[in-house]
């Protein structure tokens with residue numbers, strides 16, 4: 001039985017989703033740094049991390065401590081659009097569902113390597129005359145920023161959880 005939600009968040013969007021999901025499921029929510037104080041090794045959890053170059057931040061570490069039953073990756077792209085790319089990059093086994101959720105871009109809260117990488121990506125996409133439609137959309141989202149967190153994006157995760165816990 002799933003006992004908790006564990007998350008990692010850089011600029012806050014994943015944290016909001018984790019707390020929303022916690023309210024909906026009744027599960028306690030822990031930041032990955034604090035989870036060890038409260039959860040035993042091997043506890044069944046839902047893991048939520050932000051997307052970094054398609055990878056799900058913190059998943060590999062969480063998978064070493066807990067039995068991860070579901071993974072959510074929060075990124076700038078559309079909800080559901082990066083499920084398979086994130087699974088591949090984070091090496092999530094096929095038996096574990098992966099849901100990608102649209103978070104947002106809060107450029108002011110980026111620092112260090114993360115800020116540098118977004119600046120580089122912005123330059124690269126701006127200078128690429130052969131950008132795909134998706135890349136152009138991503139560039140606009142990076143430039144305009146914004147918070148796209150919405151309870152509706154959690155509907156598939158919730159449906160999965162309810163089916164699993166009620167059968």
Ligand SMILES: Cc1cc2nc3c(=O)[nH]c(=O)nc-3n(C[C@H](O)[C@H](O)[C@H](O)COP(=O)(O)O)c2cc1C
Nearest residue numbers: 009010011012013014050053054075076077103104
């Ligand atoms: C260095 C870097 C790489 C990123 N890579 C991706 C990506 O591959 N796919 C995506 O959809 N979003 C990507 N993003 C956007 C973040 O995942 C997005 O801003 C997310 O909402 C951050 O979650 P947080 O606020 O919980 O930290 C990236 C952001 C940064 C800073």
